[in-house]
Each structure stands twice: as structure tokens, then as C-alpha cells.
Amino acid sequence: MVAPILPLTLSAAIVKRQGRRLIGPVDCTIEAAGTTIVMGPNGSGKTTLLRLMHGLERAREGRVAWAVDEPATRAHQAYVFQTPIMMRRSVVECIAYPLLTHGTGRREARARAEEWAARVGLGDALGRMATVLSGGEKQKLALARALIRRPQVLFLDEPCANLDGRATREIESILAEARADGVRIVMSTHDMGQARRLADDVLFLLNGRIHEAAMAWPFFAEPATPEARAFLKGDIVE
Numbered sequence: 001m002v003a004p005i006l007p008l009t010l011s012a013a014i015v016k017r018q019g020r021r022l023i024g025p026v027d028c029t030i031e032a033a034g035t036t037i038v039m040g041p042n043g044s045g046k047t048t049l050l051r052l053m054h055g056l057e058r059a060r061e062g063r064v065a066w067a068v069d070e071p072a073t074r075a076h077q078a079y080v081f082q083t084p085i086m087m088r089r090s091v092v093e094c095i096a097y098p099l100l101t102h103g104t105g106r107r108e109a110r111a112r113a114e115e116w117a118a119r120v121g122l123g124d125a126l127g128r129m130a131t132v133l134s135g136g137e138k139q140k141l142a143l144a145r146a147l148i149r150r151p152q153v154l155f156l157d158e159p160c161a162n163l164d165g166r167a168t169r170e171i172e173s174i175l176a177e178a179r180a181d182g183v184r185i186v187m188s189t190h191d192m193g194q195a196r197r198l199a200d201d202v203l204f205l206l207n208g209r210i211h212e213a214a215m216a217w218p219f220f221a222e223p224a225t226p227e228a229r230a231f232l233k234g235d236i237v238e
């Protein structure tokens with residue numbers, strides 16, 4: 001039985017770069033179940049917040065704390081970048097890679113990678129080079145690669161940016177399945193429709209701070225702040 005790494009708690013966390021505050025102070029708790037959608041205008045700090053939660057950024061001040069000690073948390077969370085980096089390997093080798101680097105034998109890793117390729121709709125592309133896939137196929141590969149080790153938490157930064165409607169729908173259905181399997185999802189998106197479709201709760205960022213944190217339906221129906229109301233209407237918010 002693997003110990004749960006959630007909740008994740010950020011307390012007065014601040015990220016700075018060259019003396020400039022990119023985000024914070026941020027206080028929030030990511031509880032054990034569901035999908036959190038991180039929303040906000042360009043440059044409001046969505047990517048930096050996800051990177052901070054995942055451990056790609058360090059808090060200059062404040063704390064980022066998981067339920068268990070930090071080293072143990074790394075193996076149980078995954079991060080999918082906006083533009084996933086593809087290795088010059090076949091689809092099945094790319095998906096198997098995280099298993100191979102963590103000690104799974106070749107044969108088992110291959111079998112599980114084939115299973116995951118099929119689950120994300122890449123079952124017919126096992127031998128293709130990852131580098132020649134379409135944008136949507138690359139995202140599906142990135143998701144399979146992230147999910148194959150059964151993470152407890154999956155962070156995604158705008159996973160459907162630049163994808164067409166069909167690819168977006170396919171990615172959303174993979175995410176819905178992962179959520180149903182118990183994977184905790186924390187994801188940024190610019191796509192308001194997608195936010196409404198996927199969110200259980202929302203973190204609305206403005207100028208590097210959490211301006212509003214709410215459950216999805218009250219947030220979309222009646223946001224508490226004028227800035228969130230304006231943002232949802234499509235107005236420019238600064």
C-alpha cells in the first residue's frame with residue numbers, strides 16, 4: 001500500500017526570479033480527490049504555480065508541503081508540459097521509458113506500454129517515431145508516459161493549447177478516465193469551456209496571487225470577485 005502524498009499545502013509561498021516576485025504569497029490546499037483548474041489572464045502565474053507545486057520551482061519564502069516527506073513524493077506525481085518534449089524513439093519505447101528507468105523489466109514495460117498506447121488511442125502507432133507525431137498525438141503520448149506509473153497527482157499545463165476539437169475531446173476523455181481511476185488532476189487552461197467541463201474546483205489567479213478559490217459551479221455561476229466575473233465574461237482583466 002503506497003502512502004497518500006496528498007493533501008498538498010502551500011503556505012505563504014513566494015517564487016522570485018532575479019529579485020522579481022513571479023507569484024505569491026500563495027496559500028492553498030490540494031485535497032485528495034478531483035480536478036482543480038487553474039485559470040487566469042496571461043502572465044498571471046499559472047505555469048509558475050504548477051511548477052512550484054510539482055517541485056520544479058523552489059519557494060523563496062513560505063512552504064510547499066506534502067502529506068509525506070518530499071523525496072517520497074517525486075515518484076507519485078507527474079507533470080505534462082504545454083509542449084511535450086519528444087525523444088527520438090518509437091511511441092512504445094517512449095511510453096515504456098519511465099518504467100524502464102525505474103527498474104521494470106523490458107518485457108513487462110513493453111506490455112504495459114502497449115496497453116497504455118491503446119488506452120490513449122495510439123495502438124496503431126507503436127513503431128512510429130515520436131518526433132513525427134501530430135500535436136494531439138504527442139499530447140496523448142505524453143499523457144500515457146505520465147500515467148503509466150500510476151501517479152497520485154498529475155499536473156498539466158495547458159495540455160490542449162493548439163489542438164483541434166477532436167484531439168481536445170480525446171485528451172479530455174483520457175483525463176476523465178484518469179480522474180475516475182483516482183488520479184488527482186491539477187491543470188491550467190485558457191479554454192473556458194474546458195474549464196467548465198472538467199473542473200471540480202477552480203483557482204483563479206491574478207498578478208501572481210490566488211484571487212479566488214472556489215468550487216466549480218458557484219465559481220462559474222456567480223464568481224465572488226468583480227475581476228473573476230469580468231474574466232469569465234471575456235473582458236480584459238489586469
Ligand SMILES: Nc1ncnc2c1ncn2[C@@H]1O[C@H](COP(=O)(O)OP(=O)(O)OP(=O)(O)O)[C@@H](O)[C@H]1O
Nearest residue numbers: 017022023040041042043044045046047048049188
Ligand atoms: N523564466 C522566467 N524568468 C523571468 N520571468 C518569468 C519567467 N517565467 C515566467 N516569468 C514571469 O512570471 C510571470 C508568470 O508567468 P507564468 O508563465 O507563470 O504565467 P501564466 O499565467 O502561465 O501565463 P500564460 O497564460 O501566458 O502561459 C509572468 O510575469 C512572466 O513574465
